[in-house]
Amino acid sequence: MAVGDVVLGTNQYGKAEVRLVRVTRDTPVHEIEDLTVTTQLRGDFAACHTAGDNAHVVATDTQKNTVYAFARQHGVGSPERFLLRLARHFVDGFEQVTGGRFVADVHAWDRIAVDGQAHDHAFVRTGRETRRTVVHVDRDDVHVLSGFTGATVLKSTGSEFWGFPRDAYTTLPETKDRVLATSVTAWWRWADPDVDFEARYPVVRDLLLATFAQVHSLALQHTIYEMGRAVLESCADVAEVRLSCPNKHHLLVDLEPFGLDNPNEVFHAADRPYGLIEAALHREGDAPVPHVWASVPGFV
């Protein structure tokens, strides 16, 4: 069998997971920003792959150094703005770079309370959610995704699951009152990259979580659809929402062997397996941008 010529397909490269901590110390009350940043460049890098010619290669070490230098020169601010600045630097500054994918996770810190007072320069990591952002650039085509992962939420009532088909393998009882718990991973795409990200991020996050609390759930699928719908209906600057939610099953423990009833009070919080419920929502008529979502790891 003849073997055809080998063709280099899509490729990107950069520095993954640059750990950046920036302390702002203009006053005795310090501020701390803690991020993990990934830069990946796309463009004319064929010669490096096919001939080992590095003339076009902006070294990943240089990319890492740029992250640190920009944190010193410009500060961090919102992760979205920080990544947009980095993206413009590489795309505008190097002819061979036509685009890239830039990712940041934000690790949140609170001030330690001492005698009821927030300390000036001592902090404790908070575990609420990890804010994330992806900036996707293809020449002048710029898309910004914001989101978070690891927001663990639970409702102790206000959740039902019934009416599903029963076959020879179905044992799950129908329920009109169950615990609903999940760890929300949410992403949304801004319609335009010119957003006041610091103001808008908490609005979208809080709306997603408030909707989880308020919807009387008939399924986790129903809940996540309503969460996404709430955002698209009230945030004109958001074009698309994607949610990925493991169903953290809380199984009612059978206490009958001990002569006890169990009126929805004692549960086994099961670890695995778990249902994994995911959905993408956009407005009718809006063109989705699958190439941007393809750069989001581990999602539908």
Ligand SMILES: O=c1[nH]c(=O)c2[nH]c(=O)[nH]c2[nH]1
């Ligand atoms: O909200 C749910 N959706 C499902 O699809 C499902 N399947 C299941 O066993 N329990 C649940 N709960």
